[in-house]
Amino acid sequence: METTSRCSSDDHLVIIGNGMASHRLVEILINQPQRPRAITVIGAESVPAYNRILLSPLLAGDMQHDALTLRDADWYADNGVTLCLGERVETIDRENRTLETDGGHTIRYDRLVLATGSRPTLPQVPGIDLNGVHGFRDFHDVAELEAIAQRGGHALVIGGGLLGLEAAEGLRKRGNRLSVSVLQRSGRLMNRQLDATAAGLLKQALVKRELNILTHAQLAKLEGDANGHVCAAVLNDGRRLPTDSVIIAAGITPNAELGREAGLNTDRAVMVDRYLTTSDPAIFALGECCQFEQHTYGLVEPIWHQVDVLAAILSGEANDGYREAPTATKLKVSGVALYAFGPTDPEPEHDELRYQDPQSGDYRRLLLRDGRIEGAVLYGDTRHGTWYFEQALAGTDLTPYRQALLFGAADVEVLKDQQNDTPHLSTSEAA
Numbered sequence: 384m385e386t387t388s389r390c391s392s393d394d395h396l397v398i399i400g401n402g403m404a405s406h407r408l409v410e411i412l413i414n415q416p417q418r419p420r421a422i423t424v425i426g427a428e429s430v431p432a433y434n435r436i437l438l439s440p441l442l443a444g445d446m447q448h449d450a451l452t453l454r455d456a457d458w459y460a461d462n463g464v465t466l467c468l469g470e471r472v473e474t475i476d477r478e479n480r481t482l483e484t485d486g487g488h489t490i491r492y493d494r495l496v497l498a499t500g501s502r503p504t505l506p507q508v509p510g511i512d513l514n515g516v517h518g519f520r521d522f523h524d525v526a527e528l529e530a531i532a533q534r535g536g537h538a539l540v541i542g543g544g545l546l547g548l549e550a551a552e553g554l555r556k557r558g559n560r561l562s563v564s565v566l567q568r569s570g571r572l573m574n575r576q577l578d579a580t581a582a583g584l585l586k587q588a589l590v591k592r593e594l595n596i597l598t599h600a601q602l603a604k605l606e607g608d609a610n611g612h613v614c615a616a617v618l619n620d621g622r623r624l625p626t627d628s629v630i631i632a633a634g635i636t637p638n639a640e641l642g643r644e645a646g647l648n649t650d651r652a653v654m655v656d657r658y659l660t661t662s663d664p665a666i667f668a669l670g671e672c673c674q675f676e677q678h679t680y681g682l683v684e685p686i687w688h689q690v691d692v693l694a695a696i697l698s699g700e701a702n703d704g705y706r707e708a709p710t711a712t713k714l715k716v717s718g719v720a721l722y723a724f725g726p727t728d729p730e731p732e733h734d735e736l737r738y739q740d741p742q743s744g745d746y747r748r749l750l751l752r753d754g755r756i757e758g759a760v761l762y763g764d765t766r767h768g769t770w771y772f773e774q775a776l777a778g779t780d781l782t783p784y785r786q787a788l789l790f791g792a793a794d795v796e797v798l799k800d801q802q803n804d805t806p807h808l809s810t811s812e813a814a
């Protein structure tokens with residue numbers, strides 16, 4: 384890489400991070416008629432952007448490594464984008480509009496995008512730095528987890544949310560005489576997405592696969608052996624669980640330090656307005672490293688909206704700005720289908736509709752407010768999930784179809800047709 388930007392124009396866009404948000408932004412920008420004249424992407428990982436979401440099926444052995452790559456390095460070059468991989472940006476000098484990398488390079492920017500993502504949140508407990516304690520975030524982590532699976536013994540996953548369960552199931556599937564336990568602090572799995580019934584069904588399914596699930600289980604400390612390798616986890620209630628490795632999947636921490644140290648407004652992450660602009664008008668942020676109002680991000684759906692907004696802004700197009708919208712969740716564990724969005728627990732004014740078929744294991748629960756869907760939890764048959772989500776986003780008043788709602792769009796359409804066939808009474812007839 385050159386030590387100073389090769390771009391002497393006033394239109395050099397530099398993007399820090401070559402993850403999912405950065406990649407998608409570049410994909411859109413290069414097709415814009417008014418694209419920035421020069422684009423440089425600097426990524427700390429040594430490989431070009433890949434689909435991080437698919438690390439779970441990769442770990443489970445359901446996908447091959449290469450299938451995750453979004454674009455190879457040649458694609459960037461072919462599209463006039465300078466890609467610097469394996470290099471971490473260490474400082475930003477806002478006054479001179481330059482940044483420094485750990486490779487000793489200084490790069491000048493005119494506009495800068497922070498797309499540095501996040502990292503696993505490490506519980507602040509004694510022993511967290513021991514060998515054998517891992518995250519689940521990148522290719523390197525997957526390689527470590529694969530080695531754990533091959534060695535066998537016992538693995539303990541901290542966190543019974545989406546990521547923890549995908550890690551646990553991947554380890555179990557790939558495991559060679561490996562037993563896997565999941566520690567969940569709350570009383571139910573995926574407590575931010577599922578109600579108690581769906582969480583119970585999920586637990587049953589995972590226990591059947593011989594995952595050991597411990598709820599109400601809070602990590603107090605990790606113990607190490609004489610070689611500094613983790614050998615046990617101790618819980619708040621005093622239980623001691625011997626283990627050969629620990630995988631932390633208990634939330635994420637935005638990589639906001641770079642912005643913070645450069646003097647940008649930060650809270651939990653780098654603060655942006657609805658145009659994804661930080662407190663410095665030449666610097667933007669998006670993805671898991673940014674915070675909009677009170678929101679930080681951990682799923683790609685809202686990030687794709689941010690990318691669309693920022694691509695328009697960087698290309699000089701008019702845009703209404705980013706708006707927060709609900710997000711739906713799926714679990715990527717083969718053989719377990721669930722789909723959820725909105726609040727998990729009903730409020731007094733919610734109209735709650737439920738269906739459960741113990742034979743098939745199907746479960747559906749809808750929360751409606753004034754006839755409009757606000758939340759859904761589907762376990763087993765999730766076919767109608769997207770339709771419910773669309774109705775929720777559109778704010779459709781479904782009051783006339785309430786009785787058919789649990790059976791999805793097709794039944795609602797039948798009911799609509801029946802109602803349309805029924806001659807309507809005029810006001811005077813009705814009276």
Ligand SMILES: Cc1cc2nc3c(=O)[nH]c(=O)nc-3n(C[C@H](O)[C@H](O)[C@H](O)COP(=O)(O)OP(=O)(O)OC[C@H]3O[C@@H](n4cnc5c(N)ncnc54)[C@H](O)[C@@H]3O)c2cc1C
Pocket residue numbers: 399400401402403404405425426427428435436437438439470471472473498499500501519520521546638641669670671672680681682683684686713715
């Ligand atoms: C195992 C797994 C499964 C997931 N499954 C789902 C799912 O099913 N659905 C879903 O919606 N989301 C899922 N996610 C979340 C999703 O992957 C993230 O929301 C998304 O990757 C965020 O994109 P990002 O660009 O903000 O961050 P990232 O993709 O993490 O990219 C940030 C990049 O910036 C680099 N970087 C950081 N600091 C610097 C620096 N100083 N200099 C240079 N480079 C730097 C990082 O190395 C990284 O490559 C999953 C995540 C994981 C880990």
